[in-house]
Amino acid sequence: MCVYSDVVVPPEEFVLARTLRAHPRLRIELERAVLVDTEPSPYLWIANADGETIEATIASEPAVKHVESVDRVDDELLVRVRWRYRDIGVLRTLVDTNATCLKCVGTHDAWHLSLRFQSSSALAExxxxxxxxxxxxxxxxxxxGACSPDRHLASNLSDPQRxxxxxxxxxxxFSVPRKITLQELADALGVSDTAASQRLRRGLRVLLVDVLSGVPTDGEVPFSTVSVQ
Known part of the structure; x- marks a missing residue:
């Protein structure tokens, strides 16, 4: 039976400690996608980031082999990172015990991990x-449990989308008539109206694809888990 655990890890024990400590406003989230490479090479969404500065800082991290900017959506930067994962203690043990990372969010003071193990003995190991x-x-x-108790439609959303x-x-x-405008919603979220609109559209699309599973998509909706093995 699968076992789930929520874990808090200091940046120094996990990844990108130098980056998170140097830029206290950053929020980094591992994108939900299926890993197909032979080594951990995730995509990261970085909020409140200056693209060139952040990319250079990440590249200077001892455990980073390579980093590349992939896209930018308003205040969020998407980057791909290749790790020297054997140099990262907690990540190395996750790989070696075949753990699956369901969610991974980092701030200046901690990484918050939602993990799944194949058994209680794997978690104990x-x-x-x-x-x-x-x-x-x-x-x-x-x-x-056989599946995560947190598994529901909204769990596929990114935090900004949710x-x-x-x-x-x-x-x-969503009321008819509407009680607030898009600009008022954007003000409440602290983002531009363009960012608010994009988050709504992308989030609603994720929910609709989950509900209407037979409807063809253009392949942009990410999978719901990220394997670290």
Missing amino acids: WYQRCTNDDRNMAIQNIRT EAIYTALERGY
Whole structure:
């Protein structure tokens, strides 16, 4: 039976510590996608980022082999990073124990990981290896079940998309007639009206594709999990 755990890890114990400490306003989220390479090479959404400065800082990280900017959507930068993952203690143990990272969000003070293990013994092995290596981390909870209790449609949304949809619903943007305008919604979210519109459209598209699973798509909707193996 699968086991799920939410874990908090200091940046120094995981990845991009130099970047997160140097830029306290950053928020980094691992994009939900299926890993097909032979080594961890994820895509990261970086909020509140200056493209050239952040890319240079990431490139200077000891455990980073290569970084490239892929896209930019208003205040968010999408980059792809190749790791020297054997140099990253917690990441190395996740790879070695065949763990799956369902969500991964980093800020200046911590990484928040939602992990899935194939069994309780796999989780125990991962925890014991981290303990033996004197890794500083905190396990917030442990859950069991055939699928994650957090698994529902909204879990496929990015945090900005979820915030935009929830705020729009709460404030009557979807009411007939509308109670707020797009600009007022954007002001409530603290972003431009273009960013608010894009987050709504992309988030609603994710939800619709989940509900109407037989409808063909253009392939832009990401998968819901990211394997670190």
